[in-house]
Every structure is written in structure tokens, then in C-alpha cells.
Amino acid sequence: MIERILQRDTWAKALAVFLALFMWYTAMDGQWETRVYDLRLEFSDAPGKIVTFRNPDMVKVTFQGLARALDKIDPSKLIVPVDISSLEPGTNQIPIDLDLRLGGVNVSDIYPKVAVVALDVKESKPVSVNVETRGVPNEEFEAQAPVPDITVVEVTGPRTQVESVVGVFGTVDISGAAGTIANRQVPLTAVDAQNNAVPNVELNPDHVSVSVPMKSRPPAKTVPVRAETQGAPKTGYRVKAVHVSPSSAKIRGDASATGGLSYIATEKIDVTDRTQTFTYPANLIIPQGVTSETVRVNVTVEIEEDIVKKTFAGVFVQIHSLPVGYAFELNPTTVDITIEGRRDVIEEIERNVEENSDYLEAFIDASWIKEPGSHKMVVNVRGLPGTVRLDSIVPSHVILELRER
Template identity: 25%
Template structure:
């Protein structure tokens, strides 16, 4: 029994000691301290009338707080809010109590120094001020920034008269960030003086503007050659002699990446399949390779394709024929009987020559007997040129046709003399 009593007494003693230790530790952890915070608080103005503005900012205040040591040591400026109320206050100078509230933590405000803040109120004015766009970080080479678009184009600035009058423009600053496409963004408006200084003691309505900055690929003007696009081939025996295009050059717009490259402009295809003569036509220009027509450049061209026959030469034999020999004359000799002609002309016409050529006609009607050298002449077929005729003369010999010698006349035999004939007749009559 005694041992059990001793053990019970020991247990009670241990429990009591544990409770004492716990209370001591808890008291140390929950011990409150009072101290001045190591930072000041900016005083905000609340309940300001719609037609009033504060001149300057109230002076900051320091705060003494009470709370657990842990909470006090972790206090930050954002954990408190210092305000002065301007409810029912008119224009003028006012000394108003500062109210500080702890927004976070188990900390209580014990004192504020100074306890009041001096606030100067003035009646506000307002005016309309234009919005100006300022850009930074422009796009890279080869791109250009176009005219900015902003909505609204102006905004209302309100505040005390001296501040409002100092505002020259509302600047919408937009960082393009080297963009290569158009940028559109909602941008805060900043009140600026004519010298570019910031004006902070004014109210801007609306506070934001919608800004759009177009960014386009920059184009450069160049002169490009116009190249006719000819398709097909002429008819057999014909060839393209020349091709002319007007205009020969046009002005184009190109981007920076093809600025140093050769730029050519083609025409729409001109088909000359099977043609036997010149082709002249107006066709549209085809701009490619990153080129575009300049605003005042031609977009059509006139193409003239000169098609001419293929010219060749050929040497052929031609018979020599004579005619018109005078009566009583005969041709006893003629040499040569053929000549050689060299013809020049289109392949098609020369290829069409079939059979013997028309002979060379030599008229001997004006020549008498004897040996004669007669110049040859010959007319080639239409469309062909006589380049050479060889030989140029023919030799002929004309002789008289031999006539038979006339027979000498003979006297007829006389059987009876006239007298005898007469006497015989008389005898017959008498009988």
C-alpha cells in the first residue's frame, strides 16, 4: 500500500511540473510587446468631393503598435492602411486626424505620429487633351511603322487648375518589341507637359486608350526588265527573226530580301505555233519573285514577234529552147542546150518546186544567117530570186535552107508548019 501511495504521489508531481513548464512556455510565446514600427505609412485621402482635388500629398506618419512579438516583428507597410477622411470638406486648408488600421495580423495600433495631417483642397477644373502615341523598339530592317491609330483620340483631364493647365498631351507609350506584324493593345495614358515631364496630380478619363500600330514590310522601288514569254514554233520553213516588247522596263516594288537580286517581269505567254507572219499583241505583265508593280507603272505590254521565211539557195538545170527562125533559114547549131540557175528564197517555196523548170526561151526571129552569141534571160518563179544564170549566152548558127536549081525550059516538037495546018484545014472544009 505504501508503495502504491508513493507512485501516485510521484505521478502527480510529474504532471504538476509539466503543467508549470507548459504555462511558462505559452506565456513566453504569447507575450505582447509595444514598439514603434521601423517604417512610415503614406496617408491616403478618402471621401474626396467630386469637384475637389488635393494639392500635394499629406506627410507620412509613424505608428506605435502592440501585439505578440512574432506578429510585430513580421509587420510590413502593406499590413496597414493610413487614411484621412475629407467627407463634407470644402476647398481650403484642413488639419484632419489620421486613422491607421491593421489589415493583417493580431496587432493593435497604440499611437500615430503626427496624429493629424494637413490637407489642402482646391476646386478642380477639366479640359480635353489630345492623345499622342509614342512607340519604342521598332521592327527590324525591311519593315516600317505606319501611322498609329488610337481610340479615343482625346481624353478629359481634371484636377487643380495649375496642374491641368500644365498638361500638353496624354501619351500612350507602346513597346513594339521588334514586331514584324501590326500591334494592337490597350495602353495607359500618361499626362505630360510640353517638355515631356510627367504630370501626376491630375485625373485622366478614360485612363486607357486602344492603340493600333500598323507594321508593313517596307518596299523599295527598282527598275526591272520586261521579258516576253514566247511559246510554240512558227510554221515549217519560218523562223523568229526578232522579238520586241514595249515598254522594255517597268518600275517595281520589292522587299529588302530581294533588293539585291535580279528582278525580271514576264509577259503573259504569246503563242506563235504555226504562224507564217508577224504577230503583234497586247498582253498583261506577270510580276513574280517578290516584285509588285509600282503605283504608276504599266501592267500591260505590246509584244511584236517578227516571223520571216527561212532563206536558202538551190542550183537547178533549165532547158534552153529556141523559136522564131525566119523562113528560108534553119538552125544548124545551138549550144548549150541547158543552163544552170541558182535560186534563192524561202525554204517553203524552194521545196515546192516540182518537175522541170520553165525553159529559157530564145527568140531567133531577128537573126539572119551566120553564127550568133545571144544573151540568155529567165524569169524565176514568184517569190524566188535568180542569183546566177550560167552560162549567160547561147551560141547558134543559122543557115539558109538550100533551094533546088530551076530546070531549063525546052521547045515543043512542031509536026506541021502553020501553012500546012491551014491548007489541011481548007481541004477539010471543001470536002
């Protein structure tokens, strides 16, 4: 009897525990929660129009509901649709809404609540293709005009952008090319009147296949450059040397044009009345039928003083401060005087001597002599400008014989 009672109590206790657990689970499963997810906006198409701006791309969506219902939401697969199909061109504000068909869950908030979308009319127009070259081919070849396989492409995009397109350009690199470039794929870029790339437009096609023919150049020949001068520096100056940089030029042409060329001359460089060294950028005189990689050189003309020597022969020696009461004899009575200086100064001295033989004076100073006899005297010269150097007096000494009267 007692055993049966104890057995019934055990079952009762087990049932009570099960009922308690069931009620706890049911209470937890039915708990009301709030959850916030970042969801992506998905904009519809706008037939005949192009989106030029839109904001935002993501919104924060607040959901409320039972936990078991909220658990069914997968934010990675959930999007917020925005219908822009009926919008007009311009800037539009569209309310953001999410129609969520999920029992036990509702959307309590979306932030931001409005999307901003700018639309423009979709437009297309044909535009000519221009291909330019970049770089320099092998020196034995000359690049011809590039040839694209397509000369016109279709530019599509917002009307304002398409209208600003004035050309479509591509660039092909020909650096070092030693023969014709064939079928080079070149990307294209739409540009405006200022040669700036136009964004938000599509090109169809956006690449072209380009060929660049190469023409063999005539044989090369290197010849010296000869500087040609005209006129004369100012009197008293002269051209000391002429230097050319670069000193040679590589020319090309048929043998009939280059065969007889031993040098290339510069244009005439005027040195008239120059007194100082100068550098002049001189053009080369290139004969017909000849081309030159160098078309201009720097010519440095060194100008220096034109220094000359002049000997005045047979200049009589004058005696200064001869003691009173003495007769004298001078041997020799003349000397040769050689001077050195700038040509114009020396020529001026020559003219003065011709007009006045005493202009250039050779003399001895006898003021120190106190007694008769034979005296070796130093010959001096007077009348030379400070810019002239006395080179020599021959002889440099004379003998003065003094005797009492």
C-alpha cells in the first residue's frame, strides 16, 4: 500500500517538473523584442533616364516582434526596394518604406526616411575617334598616322554629360618600335572642350584596334657644325675663338643630297662692335632634301682685347738735367722702343708720333752726375698711356761722356 502511494507521488513530481519547464519555455518564446538591422536599398530602373546621384545606399531598420518571429529575419538577404520608375528628370525625394509580410513582426522605424535621387535623360550620340601616338620609335623609322579599325563610337549617358563630349581619344605607345605596329588594343576616353575626361558616360565600343605604319628613314650621317660670323668686334678687340655645342649634327637624306655635305653651317652671327664674350642660339642652315635631328646650337664667341706690339725705331735720346759747364757726347744717340697694348691705343700713339716726333720721348736723367767722365745711363720713356706696356728699349743703356769746357 505504502509503496503504491510513494510511486504515485513520484509520477506527480515528474509531471509537475515537466509542466514547469513547458510554461518557462512558452514564456520565453513569447517574449517581445526590438532589433535593428542595416539593410541595403535597391533602386528600380528608370526607363529612358539615368541616375546621376542617389543617397543613401543603406538604411537602419528597426523591427519589433516575438523573438521566434524575429529569428526568421536574415538581414543579409533582406533589401529595401525604392521605386524610381515614374520619377521625372531632376532631383527627387522618395519616402522609404518596407512592406514586411512576416507574422508577429512589424517595422517601427526606418532611418533615414527619405532617399534623394537625381535623374537625367538618357542620351546617345556618335563621336569620332582620334588616336594619338606617344613615345619615339627606333631612330631608323618614322611613324605614320595611326589607323583605328573603328572611326566612330556611340557615347551614352546623362544628357548633360553626353552634350559636353567633343571627342573620343586613345593613345598608342610607339616607343622603340622597329616596324609597323598592328592591331594594338587601345582604350578610349571621352573628353570635353578643355580636354578633360567626361565621367558617367559609356562608350560602345570602349576599345579600338589600332595599327601604326612605320616608314624607314633615309641613311644617317654625322657632320660637324660650323659657326658662321659676320662683322668685326669693336676696334681694339678681336674674336679669339668660336665654340659650338653640340659640335656635330646627325643628318639624313638621299645620297644625292648628303653626299657632298662635309659640314652644316649656322646662320650668320653678328659680332659687330662686340667687346665681351657672348653665347648665341643659332639655327642651322639645313639644305633642301636633308633633315637634321639638331636644328639649333649654342655658339659661344670668345672676344678678347686685340693686343699688338709696335716698335718705334730711331727715337732720339734726350738728356734731362745736364750739369752746367760740361760738353757731352752720347753714344748711341737713338734707341728702338717697343710697346704693347690694345690695337686701337697703339694706332692712336702712331698717329700722334707721326704728327709730333717728340710725342714719344726717350730720355736719360743726368741730375745725379757731379763730375766729368764716362757714365752708363739708363734710358727711360715718357708719353705712354697707362694702358700700354713698355716691352723693350734697345739698347737699354747709353754712354754719356762729359768733359769740362
